[in-house]
Amino acid sequence: MFTDLAAAADSPLLHNLNPEQRAAVTLPAGNALILAGAGSGKTRVLTTRIAWLLQTGQVSPGGILAVTFTNKAAKEMMTRLGAMLPVNVRGMWIGTFHGLCNRFLRAHWKLANLPSTFQILDTQDQLSAIKRLMKQFNVDDERFPAKQTQWFIAGAKEDGLRPRDVEARSDDDRKKVELYQLYEEQCQREGVVDFGELMLRSYELLRDNDPVREHYQRRFRHILIDEFQDTNRLQYAWIKMLSGTTAEGRFTPNDNSVIAVGDDDQSIYAFRGARVGNMADFVREFDVSHQIKLEQNYRSYSNILDSANALISHNTKRLGKNLRTDQGPGEPVRVYEATSDFAEAQWMVEEMRQLVRDGIDRKEMAVLYRSNAQSRVIETALFNAAVPYRVYGGLRFFERAEIKHALAYLRLLENKDDDTSFLRIVNFPPRGIGARSIEQLQDAARAAGRSMHDAVSAVGGKAGSNLTAFVAKIDVLREQTQGLSLREIIELVLDHSGLIEHYKADREGADRIENLEELVNAAESFVTQEGFGRDAVALPVDELRQAPASQGLDPNRPVLDEPLAPDAETGETLSPLAAFLTHAALESGDNQAQAGQDAVQLMTVHAAKGLEFDCVFITGMEEGLFPHENSMSDNASLEEERRLMYVAITRARQRLYMSHSQTRMLHGQTRYNLKSRFFDELPEGALKWLTPKNQGFTPSAFGYGGGYATTRGGAGGFSKDSFASPPVPPQKAAPSHGLRSGMQVFHNKFGEGTVTALEGSGDDARAQVNFPRHGVKWLALSVAKLTPV
DNA sequence: CTTTTGCTCCTTTTT
DNA sequence: GGAGCAAAAG
Numbered sequence: 001m002f003t004d005l006a007a008a009a010d011s012p013l014l015h016n017l018n019p020e021q022r023a024a025v026t027l028p029a030g031n032a033l034i035l036a037g038a039g040s041g042k043t044r045v046l047t048t049r050i051a052w053l054l055q056t057g058q059v060s061p062g063g064i065l066a067v068t069f070t071n072k073a074a075k076e077m078m079t080r081l082g083a084m085l086p087v088n089v090r091g092m093w094i095g096t097f098h099g100l101c102n103r104f105l106r107a108h109w110k111l112a113n114l115p116s117t118f119q120i121l122d123t124q125d126q127l128s129a130i131k132r133l134m135k136q137f138n139v140d141d142e143r144f145p146a147k148q149t150q151w152f153i154a155g156a157k158e159d160g161l162r163p164r165d166v167e168a169r170s171d172d173d174r175k176k177v178e179l180y181q182l183y184e185e186q187c188q189r190e191g192v193v194d195f196g197e198l199m200l201r202s203y204e205l206l207r208d209n210d211p212v213r214e215h216y217q218r219r220f221r222h223i224l225i226d227e228f229q230d231t232n233r234l235q236y237a238w239i240k241m242l243s244g245t246t247a248e249g250r251f252t253p254n255d256n257s258v259i260a261v262g263d264d265d266q267s268i269y270a271f272r273g274a275r276v277g278n279m280a281d282f283v284r285e286f287d288v289s290h291q292i293k294l295e296q297n298y299r300s301y302s303n304i305l306d307s308a309n310a311l312i313s314h315n316t317k318r319l320g321k322n323l324r325t326d327q328g329p330g331e332p333v334r335v336y337e338a339t340s341d342f343a344e345a346q347w348m349v350e351e352m353r354q355l356v357r358d359g360i361d362r363k364e365m366a367v368l369y370r371s372n373a374q375s376r377v378i379e380t381a382l383f384n385a386a387v388p389y390r391v392y393g394g395l396r397f398f399e400r401a402e403i404k405h406a407l408a409y410l411r412l413l414e415n416k417d418d419d420t421s422f423l424r425i426v427n428f429p430p431r432g433i434g435a436r437s438i439e440q441l442q443d444a445a446r447a448a449g450r451s452m453h454d455a456v457s458a459v460g461g462k463a464g465s466n467l468t469a470f471v472a473k474i475d476v477l478r479e480q481t482q483g484l485s486l487r488e489i490i491e492l493v494l495d496h497s498g499l500i501e502h503y504k505a506d507r508e509g510a511d512r513i514e515n516l517e518e519l520v521n522a523a524e525s526f527v528t529q530e531g532f533g534r535d536a537v538a539l540p541v542d543e544l545r546q547a548p549a550s551q552g553l554d555p556n557r558p559v560l561d562e563p564l565a566p567d568a569e570t571g572e573t574l575s576p577l578a579a580f581l582t583h584a585a586l587e588s589g590d591n592q593a594q595a596g597q598d599a600v601q602l603m604t605v606h607a608a609k610g611l612e613f614d615c616v617f618i619t620g621m622e623e624g625l626f627p628h629e630n631s632m633s634d635n636a637s638l639e640e641e642r643r644l645m646y647v648a649i650t651r652a653r654q655r656l657y658m659s660h661s662q663t664r665m666l667h668g669q670t671r672y673n674l675k676s677r678f679f680d681e682l683p684e685g686a687l688k689w690l691t692p693k694n695q696g697f698t699p700s701a702f703g704y705g706g707g708y709a710t711t712r713g714g715a716g717g718f719s720k721d722s723f724a725s726p727p728v729p730p731q732k733a734a735p736s737h738g739l740r741s742g743m744q745v746f747h748n749k750f751g752e753g754t755v756t757a758l759e760g761s762g763d764d765a766r767a768q769v770n771f772p773r774h775g776v777k778w779l780a781l782s783v784a785k786l787t788p789v
Numbered sequence: 790c791t792t793t794t795g796c797t798c799c800t801t802t803t804t
Numbered sequence: 805g806g807a808g809c810a811a812a813a814g
Contacts, residue, residue, distance in 0.1 A: 070803065098804045122804080195804045230803095271801065371800055376805085393802090427790095434790050586804060606801050628800055644801080667799065668805045 013051055013084065017044075024292045025049045029058075031253055031286040033228075033279065034261045037323045038308070038650035039299030039612065042261055046224055047077050049259065051084040053222055061087055063221040065242065066094040069230055071587045073610070074099070077226075093220070097235055098195055099586055101202040105193075106574060106582075108212065112205050115191040117415045117578060120585035124399065125420050126150060126194045132423065133186055134179065136442065144175060152176045153183060157196030158273035160203060160234040190417045190451060199234050206241040207249070216242055221256055228262030228282070232273040236281065243286075253286050264319045265312050268606060268644050270636070279319065297323040297650075299612055301330020303686040304656050308649040310683045315639045323650075332688035336659040337675065341374075341620070344661045345381035348617055351657065352387060352600060355615055362388060364614035366601040368648050370626040373666070374619065375602050382600065392603035397589035402503065402512040403519055407584055409493045413478045414578055417451035426452075426470055429502035433470065437463035486523045486576040494520075522589070526580050605648045616652035618645075621660040622673035623770070645678050672742065672754055674770060739767055739781070744789040747771070747779070752789060 014022055021041055024034050025048045036042035050066060053059045068074045074096055078089040093100060102120070109116050121129060130153070131146045153176075156166050163181040168174040187193060193201065206213045223243055225231065231239075244254040260282050267276045282288065297305055305323050312318070338344035352365055367378055372393055382389045397403060405428055408421035415421075427433040440463060445455035453474070456467045477496055481489040494500050494516055503509030503516070574582075601613065620626055627641035649656060660675045739745065743755045745767075753771035767779050767786065779786065 096804065102804095120804090123802090198804080269802075272803080373799085373805090430791070432790070436790090588804080604801065606803095630800060640801095665805080 011052070011055060013048055013055060017048070018296055020292055020294050020296065021045050021048075024294065025052050027257075027259065027290055027292075029255065029257045030289045031258045031282075032260075032290040032292065033283055033288050034259065034292045034294065035319060035321050036261050036263055036294040037297060037321055038263065038266060038647070039297045040294035040323070041296075041298060042226075042263075042294065043073070043076060043080070045294065046226060046261055047080040047084065049224065050077075050081055050222075054085055054087060059221045061089075061092045063219060064092055064094070064224070065100075065220040065222070066092070066224040066226070067097055067100065067239075068094075068226040069096060070610075071096055071099070073226060096586070097238070098198050101198040101238075102582060102586060104202050104205075105198065108205060111209060111212065112201050113188075114193070114201070115415065117191060119192045119411050119415050119418050119421075120198070120582060121187070121192050121194040121420065122399070122585055122588065123150075123195070124404070125192075126154075128423070129186065129192075129420050130179075130183060132419070132442075133183055136446065137179075137182065139175075139179065143172070144179070149176060149179050149183075153180050154194075154196050155273060156180060157194075157200050158232040158234055160200060160237055162200075186419075189449075190419050191415050192418055192420065196234075199238060203234060203238045203241060206238070207245070210247050213241060213245070217244065217254065217256065223256060223258045225258070225260045226262075228260040229264050229267040229276050229279060230262075230269050230274045231278050232275055233278075236275070236278045240285070251285060258282075258286055263321070264317075265315075265321065265643055266609065266647050268609065268640060268647060270640050276317075293321055295321060295323055297325045299653055300325060300650065301327045301654060303329045303332055304649060304652050306686045307333050307656070307682045308646055310686075311642060311649065311678060311681045312646045314681050315642055316635075317639065329686075331655050333656045333658065333682070333686050335679070335687055335689050335691075335693075336657065337689075337691040338659060338661040339663065341377045341661050341664040342381070344619060344659050345378045347659070348378065348619070348657075349381050349385045349387060351617075353385070355655075360614055362598045362600045365617070366603065366608065366611070366613040366615070366651065367617045367619060368603060368605045368608050368651065369619050370605060370628060370644075372604060374625075377665075378602060378619070382602075388597060388599040389602055390597070390599040392601065392607045397515070397518070397522070398584045399588055400512075400515055402499065402515055405499060406490070406494060406497070406516055406519055407581065409474070409477070409497050409499075410490065410577060411581055412453070412474050413481060413489075413493070414575075414581060416453040416474070416478075419445075419452050422452045425497070426467070429498045431466060431470060431498075433463065433466050437467060441467060481577075486527050486580055487520060489577055490520050490523050523580055526583055527576060605644050608651050609647050612651055612653055614653050615655040615657070616648070617657045617659065618648045619659050620664070621658050621676040621678065622664070623676055624671070624673055625664070626676055626678070642678065642681075671768075672770060674754075739786065739788070745769060745786040746789050747784060747786055755786075 009026075014025065017025060018041075021044070024032075024045045027049070034042075034045065036045070046066070050064055053064065054061060066074075066077060068077065074094055078092075078094055081087065081094075082089045093103075095103070105112050105114060105118070106116075109118065127146060127150050130150050131141075134141055134144065134146055134149065156163075163177050163184065166173075166177050166180065168177050187197065206216065220242055223239065225239065239258065240251050243256045243258050245251045260279070262279055264276050264279055267274060270276070283291070300308075302325050305325050309322055336344070336347055338347055348367065352362070355365060356362060369375060369378075375391055375393075379389065379391065398407070405425055408418075408424040411418050411421040412425070423438070426438065437459065440459050441452055441455060444458040445452045448455050448458060453471055456464070456471045459467055473496070477493060480496075481492055484492065500513060500516060503512045506512075605618075618626075623629075624632070626645065627638055631637035631641050658679075660673070660679075662672065664671050664673055739755050744752060745755055746752050747769070750769070750771040753769040755767050755769050767781055767784075769779055769786070
């Protein structure tokens with residue numbers, strides 16, 4: 001360890017860093033903002049910073065708090081750090097916001113007013129809990145869709161608001177606040193917390209408990225936050241609590257150092273509460289003394305980078321940043337116009353085959369799209385061409401129905417009051433407990449103010465005996481699993497729950513059984529990785545010894561230095577089962593990890609953030625899709641779409657393709673789309689149009705009969721019949737209004753547009769029209785005056 | 790009580 | 805086009 005910083009300037013850690021990176025790594029104490037562009041070595045800077053702080057003795061491992069958004073990012077940080085320094089990374093507070101809050105609440109569950117066995121609700125569980133609640137209170141789900149209520153509650157929590165804090169402006173709002181209140185009571189009764197609650201509870205405990213707050217403020221000397229542009233109000237407030245809020249609730253930056261790393265141009269999560277404004281607030285409220293911009297890009301050639309820079313310069317609200325590269329221009333960005341989504345996929349497959357022939361690995365090719373629904377056509381094309389591919393997104397391992405069923409049994413063993421889990425499995429596998437019995441039980445439970453588990457005895461008759469048998473089974477299982485290893489517990493539960501048997505009887509149950517077996521493996525590797533049975537190593541944290549025991553901060557107990565450290569007094573430790581259930585809730589697991597195989601990667605642009613590939617295809621670049629039609633009306637969301645496109649472009653190292661299609665099947669209907677406005681925002685010099693530059697769908701395009709040119713001869717292997725002839729718009733019998741799909745029409749307000757669909761007849765007749773500047777509209781023909789052009 | 794059929798709604802997503 | 809869910813048939 002270095003004793004003085006002068007000697008440390010030669011540290012091997014700092015080798016191969018550019019001046020900006022080096023400045024960021026060696027920042028003096030104080031609050032700082034690092035604007036890190038795409039591909040500028042952000043993660044490297046963050047981890048090196050931590051390693052540097054430790055190596056120069058400026059802080060001990062226990063004094064570091066590093067927060068990320070995804071488990072993947074946290075894991076990567078720990079791996080890299082472990083490679084740089086011989087340090088016990090697991091003892092450090094590196095993790096996701098939610099993971100760290102969970103750790104915090106597990107340690108202070110009593111102060112947080114939670115049962116020690118509290119369970120975590122994921123989004124699915126939360127929705128079903130809300131549905132159950134709304135049914136119980138006879139809320140009209142037409143007027144208040146459960147999804148909307150869920151959105152309302154999650155949104156309130158992201159803003160740090162409890163029901164009493166929410167300002168209700170309408171009767172509907174008041175009803176939602178009431179539901180929020182009832183939902184909270186239900187969660188508290190059942191001993192469960194949702195994701196937002198993990199954050200909010202932690203925040204409130206820090207806010208309301210002076211010794212706890214002061215303890216952690218003293219402890220965390222260096223706080224580092226990754227992807228700062230994605231933080232929401234509550235997360236920002238949480239950071240302020242940890243770094244200098246006083247008992248009076250005033251915030252003054254103290255001598256902790258907070259380093260926020262982010263890129264306002266890559267803020268793509270405003271729709272779920274992220275607040276880019278936190279960056280500006282941070283600079284102001286934390287008296288930021290240093291701002292560093294990392295603009296040197298090590299990823300892409302300049303044609304790609306120029307495109308990204310040009311595009312994003314159309315956004316008005318920016319902190320200002322321009323990526324540069326030392327690499328040459330590289331390949332031009334290739335643009336392709338297809339006649340249909342099917343043809344677009346065909347073209348892509350051919351292009352990929354050529355790339356493979358050129359020696360590029362399939363796993364270095366990514367297909368990006370705006371929404372998941374777009375993947376199907378592409379999958380079909382890849383499948384038919386026998387090109388291996390892997391789709392990200394969709395159901396993750398711990399979200400699969402059979403896994404959730406198994407977990408529900410396990411959760412009930414831990415926490416019998418978890419009614420969400422109870423309901424999920426009370427009649428699964430079917431055991432003769434129908435809707436009526438369940439309703440009876442729910443009524444009884446509500447009347448007695450108990451959980452469903454505890455209210456079973458109040459239900460008589462045949463229904464009652466089935467229920468009693470079920471509860472008895474759970475209770476027996478709980479007894480039987482005492483003292484067993486995690487693996488044995490799960491095997492026992494799978495066996496005695498009847499799940500395996502049930503799926504064996506099902507013709508299509510083989511996959512599900514396989515997944516259940518995989519659950520046993522997941523548990524097994526969890527146990528090994530988390531180091532159960534290994535002695536927890538407590539790190540010296542001197543501050544801790546001054547904390548008063550009365551506040552639950554036992555001076556002799558190394559609070560939270562190890563996630564699973566046993567309680568010093570009772571020797572009590574989080575059971576492996578409890579830890580595994582937490583793990584399952586917080587890390588929904590990889591999708592289907594067919595890792596290792598050389599396969600083309602398919603994912604949404606959102607999912608691609610943080611990744612990079614040699615070749616990237618951005619597909620479906622059409623008005624209404626990208627930018628998405630729901631985001632075209634107001635400028636703020638349009639700018640977010642543009643940032644999304646910026647993220648997509650900057651994923652590519654060497655080759656970038658963009659494609660759009662004249663027609664596309666969407667919701668079982670053919671749509672005619674114009675090419676994306678984003679094309680107009682790219683530098684013409686960096687582009688190469690593989691097809692004649694065009695408008696996207698126009699009626700005249702139908703007259704264009706020639707096969708489209710492709711870049712190389714080699715790519716022409718597709719059958720001409722499959723798509724070379726332009727699609728013919730559906731010729732429905734012309735109704736009285738005389739409009740047809742594909743027609744150019746004029747509207748007084750919206751100007752010229754293209755009819756893309758027709759529906760109904762007579763007075764109900766409606767037309768879908770795509771207006772270049774106003775987007776896609778449905779117009780009632782009895783009202784709207786449309787004149788053919 | 791369970792299975793089947795018909796009807797509705799469709800962003801983006803991590804925790 | 806297809807998942808998810810509620811009413812109707814078995």
